[in-house]
Amino acid sequence: MNGWKYICNNLRYRSFLSALTVFAVMITVALFVLLLMSKDSVEHGAQKGYGPFELVIGADGSDSQLILNTFYRVGVPTGNIPLELLSIIEKSEYTDEAFGMTTGDNYNGYPIVGISPAYFATRYENRHLEEGHLYAALGEVTIGYAVAKELGVQVGDQFIGAHGLVEHVDLDHESHEQDVEDTHNSFHYKVVGILPKLNTADDRTVFTRLENAWAIHNDEDSTKEITSIIVKPASLVGIQSMKQQIDAMDNVQAVYSSKAVADVLNVVDTGSQLLMIVMSICVLLAMAALLLALTASIQERKRDVGLLRLIGKSKVYILSTLIAEGLALAVIGLVAGIVLGHIAGAVISDSLFIQTGVQLQAFQIATYEWLLVVVTLSLAILASLGPTLKVYRTDALTLFRN
Template sequence: MRLVALVWRNMLHRKTLSLLTILSVTITAALVVFLLLCSEGLEQGAEKGYGPFEVTIGAKGSASQLALNTYYHVGAPTGNVPYTLVGELQKDESVDRAYAMTTGDNYNGFPIVGIEPGYFASRYGTEKQMAEGKMYGKLGETIIGSHIASSLGLHIGDKFQGAHGLIKGLEEAEGEDHEDESAEEEHHHSFTYTVVGILPPLFTSDDRAVFTTLDYAWAVHEGQDAEHREVTSILIKPKTLIGAQAIKTKYGQMNNVQAIYTSKAVADVVNVIDKGTGALTVVTIICILLAAGTILLSLVAAVNERKKDVALLRLIGKSKGFIWSSLIGEGLLLTVIGLVCGILAGHFGGYLSREVVFEYTGLQLQSFQFMPGEWLLIAGTLGIGVLASAGPALQAYRVDPLQLFKS
């Protein structure tokens, strides 16, 4: 009798227990793969998230909040800073590029961002051309990220009205005066945006933002004369690292203004998230232990059920090694099937959830990219399968065949 055929027949003989074993391994492997995809998305997002803009200037407050709002379009801004700072920065010898940003409105929950068109060439390079249409050039013209275009079905020439706040209904949550709120919304609804371009996939949070001219906020909200205009933040590409230090020191000393190292602020956020994922790691470890326990119980049950089979195989001349291999092989076969199903399920689950994950977190899941950590997953899972199989196999290996047959 061929070993492979025997292993396969034995596994099919206990369909329910084999299915439960495979299912436990599948769920564990899928969970680990999904966590690896999220971790890789977080690392890539942190790396690509702010481009060359090593220094960011905004209102006093949380440095992490300023970085998240400016580069990831998450959360509320820390406040506003005078627009006159932009002119000063552009004349500063330590500054290579400086772009002001205005935010505060949304369209269907996606942020509307005002920024100079040069931002895209500085961050993504000239090779990133528009997927469709052209760059905005005057008030009311917009370009939209690829995620918005696909999720909302917007095309070149479509028109829409924005709403106050970074998400739908934010103004109600802030408890604004109803009369002022109604007037504000009425003015928002009278201001029409026109889509003139669609960005290619950039694989950053800019894929889920609407971009327009810097002065849109002043036009929509009114009440800001030319001398007292404000912006949400200023993105700065320094010429050198020494220049970055000089910029941070100089502008960080101003009243109601903070200058931050963007990389440090983003790293602080990533560290906080890493600590939060510790709980998920614990859950994953528990799942791995449960999967190993399920394999162990499955093979213990197999040994107890097939004592006479084992005895008969030994009496007809099959070696202890053959018995050992059949039991180890059964555990490995269950493990391999569950592992393959789990890896496929993890990647497919990442593919199905990529739009939702990106919309709510800004993380890009490369769902069909093989993660380096998956090699460790494969080796570890197979190792656990062998270890869980070794105990029952050793039990059958040591028992005398005549005793098994008599019992």
Template sequence: MSLFRLTIRNVMHRRFLSLLTVCAVAVTVAFIVLLTLSRESVEQGAKKGYGPFDLVIGAAGSETQLVLNTFYHIGAPTGNIPLSILEQVQQDDEVDQAFAMTTGDNYNGFPIVGIDPGYFVTRYGGRNLQEGSLYEHTGETIIGSYVAKSLGLQVGDTFSGAHGLVQEADHGSLETGHAEEEEHEGGEEHAHESFHYTVAGILPPLQTSDDRAVFTTVDYAWAVHGLSQEKREITAVLVKPVSLLGAHDLKELFDGSNGVQAAYTSQAVSEVLNAVDQGSRLLGILTALCVFLAAITILLSLVAAVGERTKDVGLLRLLGKSRAYVWMSLTSEGLLVTMVGLVLGLLLGHAGAYLLQDTLFAQAGIQINPYHWTAEHWLIAAGTLSVGLLASLGPAFRMYRLHPLALFKS
């Protein structure tokens, strides 16, 4: 009987234990693959999330909060700053491009962002829209590809926004005793419902957080609330400096003056990535535990096989099979089970990434690619097979050392 046929027969003879071992390996590999894809997506999304804008100016507060809200559309803005700040920034010789941004409203949970159309040319170059054209007048919008896909919007559709960054499930759920607040919020709601947006264009898939936002003119918030010239404010100013030295000079000039802060975009993103790395270390410990349990499962499976197969191995030795044949029969069984678990784990990991991609992108702006194969996949495969081989060596070596007569008599 060939070694391969013997291995298959032995695995099928102990179907339940073999299946349990395969499942343990598959779940461990799938978890590692999903973790790897997620971590890589976070790093890539963070690096290209702010484009050429190395500096952002906004209201005093958390720099991380300012950057996350401005470029990743996560969380609330730190506040508003005077419109005059934009004019000061644009007049500075150290500035290549500067764009004002206004936020604070949403449509079905997707943020409505007011920004000059030049932002898209500066950040994404000459990429064409998927449909339609850029907005020119107040009330016209272009929407991200994910927004269009999720809500089924098309060029020419109209809609009304809502106040706040999250769609309220129940606008009327107000406690008694707050009549003035209720009247104010009722006025806000009426103002937003009476202001209509028109979809002028749809952005192509950009693989950034801009895919899940609605963009319009900077003055949309002023038009909705009917603000006069002296009351007009903006949320942030996105700055593309001429040089890194210019960015430093701008930060020194604007940071800490009149409730305004200037933040290095890359520095704030690095802090977020450091926090992610801390969480990855904890998950790494959990992963190591899963690998250890999978190795124990393989070991126990082969130990049980040795106990059941002692007489069979003794008979094979008496028939003239070499020690190497016996040793290979047990190690190949462990490697076969490990390899099947590895293949299933890779498929499950990518299938999990496919199922979670929309949820991750909607909640955190993480664009995970379920079809991406990285260099770490080869390391995962090599590591899994190595663990399977090491777990197989002990039981195989035990059978290898015993004399044929001792094996048969036992």
């Protein structure tokens, strides 16, 4: 009998056990693929998150906290710095471009960031808006792609913001009861534009003029402050000199964007490694299920093996046929799991992006996906080898004795 036909007949004969084994491998592989895609997406998003801005200036505090708040809209700022520092940085010979930034308010949980409209040309070059135009007048805002999609906001809508970075306030309707202390009822924003999908934290941000922060909080006559300054250096040589000058000032720090992001990624990698360990245990459990299925299958086929030996089939033929049966189950589960993982990634991609800002690249091969294939197939061969060798070593004649 043809070897492949023999294998297919055996798999069909034990269809329930075969399906159960394939299912275990498939689910495990699919979860592993999702984990690998998520890891790649987080790292990719973190690395491109700060764009050309190699230096961030802010109040003294944690480097990571300053970077996370400035570029990724995570956590709270380290404090405020004087506005006049922005003029000093802009005039520096080491600066190509610099932008002041204010944070501290939100709209339905999405941060409202004050920054010059020129930021977008520097960061994203010639990207066109999805709709409308960039803000210009006081009170105008341009909103990120995810904000518009999640909240259903359109150009022309008006809303009031809330103080804080995570406060959720229902928009738009003065008749809705709101906490007077947390909302800015006297100041209305008007949406004039919607950004295209940028795959950065800017998709989850509401942008407006820098001056709005002072107008809202009635700080026009007081000493003006900003949250941070992002700097695109004229050259990487001069960036160190600028950092040294800033660090010499009181209550101010300058942070290298790339170094701080690398520190954050190290923390993320530690968490990913723990998840990898858990998923590796799941893979081993799936292989254990494969081992049990093969052991049960081969035990039932002891006489088949003995008959094959008696009619003169070679050792290589018998062993390869039995191992191929286990490998076939693993390959089916592996392929199905990879396909399922990528389909699941595509299905949840938009929702995950809107909720977390992580953009899954569902139709790209993850960095270590090849390693998952190699490990799964290797474990499948090892799982098949044990029961196969055990039954082959049994004396063929004893299998037919009563």
